[in-house]
Amino acid sequence: MPGEYERRGEDLEKPVDPEELTEEEGTTLVRLARKSVEYFFKNRSIMPLPDNLPPRLLRPGAAFVTIEKLVDGERSLRGCIGVIRPIDKLAKVVVEVALESAFNDPRFPPLREEELDSVIFEVSVLSDMEYIGDSPQERVSNVVIGRDGLLVVDTLTGRQGLLLPEVPIDYMWDVETFLSQTCVKAGLYPSCWKSKTVKVYRFRARVWWEKSPRGPIEERNLREEYLRKLRETKPLK
Numbered sequence: 001m002p003g004e005y006e007r008r009g010e011d012l013e014k015p016v017d018p019e020e021l022t023e024e025e026g027t028t029l030v031r032l033a034r035k036s037v038e039y040f041f042k043n044r045s046i047m048p049l050p051d052n053l054p055p056r057l058l059r060p061g062a063a064f065v066t067i068e069k070l071v072d073g074e075r076s077l078r079g080c081i082g083v084i085r086p087i088d089k090l091a092k093v094v095v096e097v098a099l100e101s102a103f104n105d106p107r108f109p110p111l112r113e114e115e116l117d118s119v120i121f122e123v124s125v126l127s128d129m130e131y132i133g134d135s136p137q138e139r140v141s142n143v144v145i146g147r148d149g150l151l152v153v154d155t156l157t158g159r160q161g162l163l164l165p166e167v168p169i170d171y172m173w174d175v176e177t178f179l180s181q182t183c184v185k186a187g188l189y190p191s192c193w194k195s196k197t198v199k200v201y202r203f204r205a206r207v208w209w210e211k212s213p214r215g216p217i218e219e220r221n222l223r224e225e226y227l228r229k230l231r232e233t234k235p236l237k
Contacts (some may be wrong), residue, residue: 015086016061018125018206025054026208027217029123032091033065033098034116034214040099041113053091061090062126064164064205065098067111067119070213078119079105084126084151084162084203094123122209122220124149124164129201136194143175146223148202150182155197161186165205169226172233 032050039047049058064082068075079101083093098121102111111119129151132142143150149165161182168178179200180190192198207220 012055012059014059015128016056016059016090016125018127018204020056021125021206022054023219025057026123026125026206026219028054028057029063029091029094029125030121030208030210030217032094033121033123034210036095036098037102037111037121038116040102041116046099047095049089049091049095057091058089060086060088061093062086063090063093063097064124064126065094065101066122066124066164066166066209067098067101068122069115070118070120075120077108078111078115079103079108080164081105082124082126084129090125117213120210120213120215122166122207124166124205124207127204129203132200132202134196139179139193139200140175143178143202144223145169145173145175145178146226147204149205150178151201151203152179152182152186152188152193153199153201154186154188154192155199159186159188161188164207165222166207166220169222169229172226172229 036047062083062085064080066080067078069078081100081104082097087093126149132139145168147165149163151160151162153160161184163178163182163185173181179193183190183192183198186192188198193200207222208217209220210217
């Protein structure tokens with residue numbers, strides 16, 4: 001009941017910032033994502049929210065669910081869809097975008113039930129969007145790989161593209177490449193981020209994933225992943 005949650009100091013109208021989430025809550029979100037897809041296969045309907053969810057997960061939130069195929073230790077994208085604004089309860093958003101990622105990502109055929117044992121689920125909880133300046137120099141200096149995700153919006157055409165913070169880590173991009181690839185995601189030319197008619201926003205995210213299909217769940221330390229990969233790829237002198 002809302003009154004009970006408010007007495008615990010939980011404002012159910014306040015959007016969730018990812019920094020508020022506990023490890024247990026992040027783990028719960030990943031489990032919800034997988035259970036949502038499993039429930040749909042069995043019942044052909046959207047899974048109702050469990051009764052015992054932490055109150056924080058009932059506040060508005062923005063999130064993406066990523067599904068990846070795991071074969072011989074190598075990950076490949078199987079679906080990724082989400083919402084960038086806190087339009088509904090965070091738990092409900094995760095349940096619903098998990099289905100969208102599994103069945104409605106136009107880049108892939110719908111997930112098959114027999115694939116559930118070979119895919120991993122990942123949930124990214126997003127912060128508010130933050131405008132990062134008008135000049136190309138500001139935009140480059142205000143982005144940190146391993147901390148920020150990017151959103152570009154073309155004010156002339158309305159086209160927009162978003163890349164999560166984990167994407168440049170997976171591909172080991174530098175900041176300018178990250179900006180360019182976000183433009184490409186929007187269907188724009190790669191250097192669009194230098195244009196004054198294109199707005200560029202950054203956002204933070206915390207990311208939890210299954211280490212293996214149905215396996216242990218942990219939070220990804222994106223910045224540490226990036227720095228470790230940099231050390232591993234640094235050429236020997």
